[in-house]
Amino acid sequence: MGRVRKVLTGRLAVGALVLAIAGAGFGLYWFQPWKLWQDETVDEALPGVVQASEPPAAAPSGKPSEAPSPPARPQALASGELISHEHATSGSVKLVRLADGSHVVRLENLDTSNGPDLRVWLTDAPVKAGKAGxxxxxxxxxxxxxxLKGNKGSQNYTLPDDIDAARYTSVSIWCDRFDVSFGAAELARA
Structure with a gap:
């Protein structure tokens, strides 16, 4: 009887060890805690910003040709400052209409924690400070x-063509895995 008890106790110990290792592996995969110490910086230029061009060339008659009309420039339609929610977050957000009529959400000087599944959301929700948000x-x-392309820097996110940007009032850096906002900004119309 003592030998049977030792065998059962050994099998239970091995089973418990296997479950503990599997649980630790799942926890590491799910939470990805190392991302809290890894930063990814992305610095993108605003699309459609034209650099200074050369002066107009002279026409064959020797007179300078007429300068073409200046290209349309991107226009900020709304902007706001990011506030912290689950993690310390700072930077600014702009909703920009580009010269071609398309829209982007631009994050500037973003600084937040990295996370396992961060997204950029355009929302109709109010921005509330603290845990309420x-x-x-x-x-x-x-x-x-x-x-989210990087947890630091300046980045652009294109809005789908079928989205009416005027219907949305805020932007959130959203952790899809844990359903929580890292930070958000209320968009004030320009």
Whole structure:
């Protein structure tokens, strides 16, 4: 009887060890805690900003040719400052109409923590400070503009053509894995 008890106790110990290792592996995959110490900086230029051009060339008659009309420039339609929610977050957000009529959400000087599944959301939710703002963004309408390119820097996120940008009032850096906002900005119309 003592030998049977030792065998059962050994099998239970091995089973518990296997479950503990599997649980630790799943926890590491799910939470990805190392990302809290890894920064990814992305610095993109605003699309459609034209650099200074050369002066107009002279026409064959020797007179300078007429300068073409200046190209349309991007126009900021709304902007706001990011506030912290789940993680310390700072920077500014702009909703910009480009010269071709398309729209982008631009994050400038973003500084937040990295996370396992961060997205940029354009939402109709109000921005609330503190813990009250953690879970409000998935209650209303939102458009996911894609994965956050980097947790630091300046980045652009293109709005789909069928989206009416005027219907949305805020931007959130959203952790899709844990359904929580890292930070958000209320968009004030220009």
């Amino acid at each position: 953690w879970h409000v963004f998935d209650d209303g309408e939102y458009v996911s503009l894609g994965r």
